[in-house]
Amino acid sequence: MNFASVRIITDDVDRLVEFYEKVMGVSAERPAPVFAELVVPSCTLAIGHTQTTQLFGIDAVVSDNNRTVIIEFRVEDVEAEYVRLKPFVDNWVKEPTMMPWGNRSMLFRDPDGNLLNLFEPVTEDAIKRFKGRH
DSSP: OOOOOOEEEOHHHHHHHHHHHHHHHHHHEEEETTTEEETTTTEEEEEHHHHHHHHGGGSSOOTTTTOOEEEEEEOSSSHHHHHHTTTTTEEEEEEEEOTTEEEEEEEEEOTTTTEEEEEEEEEHHHHHHTTOOO
């Protein structure tokens, strides 16, 4: 089994695509106006319009309603990312902070309220945990 992607459902695909293009530093692929994918070597972040949820069943997915999932990206330098993202991130949850498990992390919300964590392993144990991963 291979992990393929995480998909965010939204009422405003264009707004989220623009936001995640800035965060991830890649251009989205848009196979349809109601769907986009942002692909990096380690993962794919998909963004779909609420119209696409009709394919899954009534009320299977509700946009702007997530408070249990954190979308995480490992970065080379959390401090540099903080400076880069600060001008267009409106909802900061936690500025760069050292976590007990050895990562330096910052948390913020996308325009729909989904939580993102950008982190950098900094302790020897944390660096070992990620050695060899993309």
